[in-house]
Amino acid sequence: MHFHTSQNSQSCLLASSVAVLQAEKRGSSTGVGVGELIWPSPSDGTPFWKKDFPSSGVSPEVFADVKDSDPKHIIHVTAEMAPIAKVGGLGDVVTGLARACLSRGHTVDIMLPFYECIQKQHIKDLTVITKYNSYHDGNWVPTTAYRGVVSGIPVIFIEPSNLFFKGQYVYGGSYNELEAYLFFSRACLEWMQVTSTQPDIIHVHEWQTGALPLLYWDIYHHLSLKKPRIVLTIHNMEHYGECSKEQLSKSGLEGSVYASIDKAVDDRTIGHNPERLSLLKGGIVYSNAVVYFGILNGIDITMWNPATDIFLPVKFNDQKPEGKKFCKYYVQRGLGLASEGTQDGNHVPDITYKAPLVVCITRLVPQKGLHLISHAIKHIEELGGQMVILGKASDVRVQTEFEGLAKLHNQGPCIRILLMFSDELSHMLYAAADMVLVPSIYEPCGLTQMIGMRYGAVPVVRKTGGLADTVFDMDDQSNHNKANGFVFEGIDEGSLNCALDRAFTYFREKPDEWNGIIKKVMEVDNSWNNTAGKYVELYHSI
Ligand code: ADP
DSSP, X not given: OOOOHHHHHHHHHHHHHHHHHHHHHHOOTTSSSXXXXXXXXXXXXXXXXXXXXXXXXXXXXXXXXXXXXXXXXXXXXXXXXXXXXXXXXXXXXXXXXXXXXXXXXXXEEEEEEOOTTOOGGGEEEEEEEEEEEEEETTEEEEEEEEEEEETTEEEEEEEESSSTTOSSSSSOOSSXXXXXXXXXXHHHHHHHHXXXXXXXXXXXXXXXXXXXXXXXXXXXXXXXXXXXXXXXXXXXXXXXXXXXXXXXXXXXXXXGGGOSTTTTBOGGGTTSSSOOEXXXXXHHXXXXXXXXXXXXOOBOTTTSOTTTOTTOSSOOOSSOTTHHHHHHHHHHHHHTOOOTTOOSSSOOOHHHHHXXXXXXXXXXXXXXXXXXXXXXXXXXXXXXXXXXXXXEOOSXXXXXXXXXXXXXXXXXXXXXXXXXXXXXXXXXXXXXXXXEEEOOSOOSSOSHHHHHHHTTOEEEEESSHHHHHHOOBTTOGGGTTTOOBEEEOOSSHHHHHHHHHHHHHHHHHOHHHHHHHHHHHHHOOOBGGGTHHHHHHHHXXX
């Protein structure tokens, strides 16, 4: 395998420098382009992360320095895509991998439910391409397929005429989610069938599209879809699509046929009454290849680029990191954190330099180490630091617990707990952060530590899964070359304290070393350039 990463990072750097320079031209005395900045405040009518941002206009051509021979046609069938329908890492991965393959010369489409909540302002050239019917529960449901382009990537949206995918959020609408994704899986194949679209690879993700391989081999392969091979990527095993035989039958497959150990029965339910099926297991059995996401990872460095990021008030890069301080001060002012020295003009007050800002951007689920996240609030406050949590809970008890914490802390000077999903704010927080905290109990891959690093935030992580593969402790003498953050092993509060204490000591007492870490983390290449090639090899092998 040969990667032209150095050439790539050069062109990246060039683009970054241009962006920073352009910002400078507009700017003034500070030399980092903050002349036109309007500083936000918590009393603003519209919060600073909700204002209108320019459209990103990113193109997949930017990183096209590796071209594969024998390009393939790949269709991703997925429940999420960043930035228009994103809940967690799945959305990032699909967009990043699709863009990487496009830029290597492959033809790539993404098929996505046309959620009512989808951020349509990010879709270019949205047009109806097909009106057709797709089967569900004894009926043929009138369905519309649209085509559009999202951040340079072609997307096909599937819109049924029933209630599926309606509501304010990607997940949790008032329709039956399992049945909706069964419908979607079939509707994607039906669309390929009626339009005679025969990709080389259908790439499905997670339980939501786990039934597609079954539907493909047992229905559509007997019709006209002969060419595609199926890849399944499992990003997170926690969710496996528990399904009854009757529910699976609604897709048009005979559910009872799949209730055996070599097909889709969930082995753990054997002997129970009733036994249950697992769509993820079915997907594993029926796919040509299965990838457990922990093996491969990458971030979309077009979307996550502090030198061009449309959401940042001031851009920066590893060569010109000054803008980061302004991003920090911007967020501090916007959230009312910079209590001392909030003043007019572009003077960044001492507190911005002195108080380390730790951010934690996460789905608030047990996997992410909830007790450690809530403990961090207390400890960071004791240490005189600042912390912002941007998190969304799906469980009512967790929501209530964090609402309680928010009530307790959000009026104070150093902690903000923001219980919502905001892609825009997440970009600004990564840019503002001195440290990004990821105390997960388990983490197949983890993107937030990688994104944080690209934005110059030093990771403080628990040593597990993908976090252990990407973050190496500063105080581990045996591995000093790779050292780029702070790592702890235990799941107890003391272990977390120790890592935070050490990170704060570096920040406050060893500024040169701290600046060295920032430069190092920003230079780490966690892009898809490193890993997309492995997927391409896999596509060829099947
Ligand atoms: P997971 O896929 O388990 O949620 P990852 O670390 O792989 O975790 O990916 C999380 C992605 O979702 C990152 O891009 C992160 O910035 C984003 N994210 C998580 N929670 C939020 C939130 N509340 N608001 C905005 N972005 C979020």
